[in-house]
Amino acid sequence: MHERYFEDWNVDDRVETGSIELTRDAALDFARGYDPQPFHLDDAAAERSFFGKLAASGWQTASLAMRLIVESGAFPRGGVIGLGIEQLRWLKPVYPGDTLRVSLRIASLRAMQNRESGIVRFENTTYNQHDDAVMTHVAIAMIPRRTTSTA
């Protein structure tokens, strides 16, 4: 997708990202480094848990959603500065071998006076390969303007 700067976006614009598989190796690596709970690390413990089998960390799902959004190419290649997250919900477990994609919608746009950026809020839904929504969240980010020639 063509990269779009702040002034190129409108409320209700949508972006569909590509997809990526969350592999077993990546799930275990992430769990060791960032979320070392038994149901993310150990098959036997996971079987006895709420999840029923080894499940990926919700933080990995959120981080992979970030990657999919970056790799969509919809935002300026120079980068987008994240300010915050609202209303993140992990709706369903993500299991190793699942393939994720993100659908995003621009919820609001706010220009910043005398700044080279604007603030965008966008609603994200992350789906698995069965088209089940596994996570929703609202991201708040600063997106650069195309024209950075402000005084």
Add this chain to the structure above:
Amino acid sequence: MHERYFEDWNVDDRVETGSIELTRDAALDFARGYDPQPFHLDDAAAERSFFGKLAASGWQTASLAMRLIVESGAFPRGGVIGLGIEQLRWLKPVYPGDTLRVSLRIASLRAMQNRESGIVRFENTTYNQHDDAVMTHVAIAMIPRRTTSTA
């Protein structure tokens, strides 16, 4: 810290986690896998950016906060099921070499009828080695009860 089940917590209880360094290698690995923006990957690009030097992904800060909370041992070792996140704010950049710790406060507790868990909301502040707050967020999680002998 001794592990505490749902019924062991009270509103306003606090936990101070240990600390961990976010190394340059870990920052680059995370950026490659989850947030491949130039200011997380490339020193020269980062120098020209908002951050002024290579900065860690905000999602890595959030994920390391999760690790610190798990490793605090304050919650049941069997694991805590994350339901969602509210009001996450990245307040200051985190740079490779920074050392992070988390201070958390129980904001609310809600028993679930006929369930083996309760729902806890806790407010987290992540600090760097200068005691600057770099991130705040509210986590919502299901925490098991000590007695799982419900009908």
